[in-house]
Amino acid sequence: MATLANLAYPMYVHFDFSHSPDTRSYLRMAAGRFDSVRVTHRYRVLVPAAAAVVAAPIAKLYGRVWPQRPAGLWPLRFAFYLVNCLLLAAAGACWFNAARLTGASPEAAALAMVAVLTSRWAEYAAGLPLTDSLYLLVFGLSYYAVKRGSGGRWALIAALLLGPLAKESYVFLLPWLFWFGRKNLAWPRQLLALTGGLAVLFIVHYVVDRHLGAPATQSVSNALEHFENISYSLQRAASAKGLGELLSIFGLFTLILPLAFWLSRRFTTAVPQPFYSSLGGAEIGLLVVVAVHMLLSGDLGRMGYLAAPAFCSALALVFTHWRRLLIGQQQ
Numbered sequence: 001m002a003t004l005a006n007l008a009y010p011m012y013v014h015f016d017f018s019h020s021p022d023t024r025s026y027l028r029m030a031a032g033r034f035d036s037v038r039v040t041h042r043y044r045v046l047v048p049a050a051a052a053v054v055a056a057p058i059a060k061l062y063g064r065v066w067p068q069r070p071a072g073l074w075p076l077r078f079a080f081y082l083v084n085c086l087l088l089a090a091a092g093a094c095w096f097n098a099a100r101l102t103g104a105s106p107e108a109a110a111l112a113m114v115a116v117l118t119s120r121w122a123e124y125a126a127g128l129p130l131t132d133s134l135y136l137l138v139f140g141l142s143y144y145a146v147k148r149g150s151g152g153r154w155a156l157i158a159a160l161l162l163g164p165l166a167k168e169s170y171v172f173l174l175p176w177l178f179w180f181g182r183k184n185l186a187w188p189r190q191l192l193a194l195t196g197g198l199a200v201l202f203i204v205h206y207v208v209d210r211h212l213g214a215p216a217t218q219s220v221s222n223a224l225e226h227f228e229n230i231s232y233s234l235q236r237a238a239s240a241k242g243l244g245e246l247l248s249i250f251g252l253f254t255l256i257l258p259l260a261f262w263l264s265r266r267f268t269t270a271v272p273q274p275f276y277s278s279l280g281g282a283e284i285g286l287l288v289v290v291a292v293h294m295l296l297s298g299d300l301g302r303m304g305y306l307a308a309p310a311f312c313s314a315l316a317l318v319f320t321h322w323r324r325l326l327i328g329q330q331q
Helices: 002-014 021-030 046-065 074-101 106-117 120-127 132-166 168-172 174-180 187-212 217-237 240-247 251-266 281-297 300-330
Strands: none
Touching (some): 002 074, 002 120, 021 046, 046 074, 074 106, 074 120, 074 132, 074 300, 120 132, 120 300, 132 168, 132 174, 132 187, 168 174, 174 187, 174 281, 217 240, 217 281, 240 300
């Protein structure tokens, strides 16, 4: 939380909202206005609702603390900043504990978590009126639940309840969650938890559509339009700018993994057990799910950050492995 609060504060204070229609949409939703809000955003009500609740008491004091900032949206912006920092911090806690469950040491897991939280996309998700933090928490809960096993049932149930309300593309995470979470929670119980989340989502759709007088089929057609982004995403990923965007998701920390992989393959005698030995199908499957999100969204970097749970575990294992090698050499 402390890391995120420091990182995201300049974004919260200085961001130019004229460049981001998404943030303006969520600010209107938090203010209780759903008119002129894009179909893509209007049903993601949890984070805007939480920000509205937090902003209510803040609005009474904000002008006294920061008189130089005019009244209006500033209390809401500050509330989004607080709520998103908390949600993303919770996601970071999931990444840390999942990394520990893969075999990383506490120090390595903490270092990897902080490294992943330095991403520019963490700064966006925590500092701006967006709902990405909740979806990152859903991915974090899902990965942690799979790694924890039966002890992570609560996280699996939470992911199934929150997922439908976090983002419509959650449907692409469901097959991964059903398959790798089947040992935690039997499929009938998973379906029961998912039904609860879908029931709340149906109520939200009904209330919002009735308020706006919008046809129920509008959200379906909007979802199908995202498939048109696939060709654009592929072309963008193949360009120099797109490759740079991909590398910027986790910054220079991205280079550590291929370097560690190359060293472990080159020096097999000194490294009898590579760092990735405890990683497997769950991580590969999660990367496939993230790739689908990237293709459909067209926003490669922002969606690519959903791979943070698996990346954090891999990075923590590298740090753990190197530390053990250094200690072994000193001994």
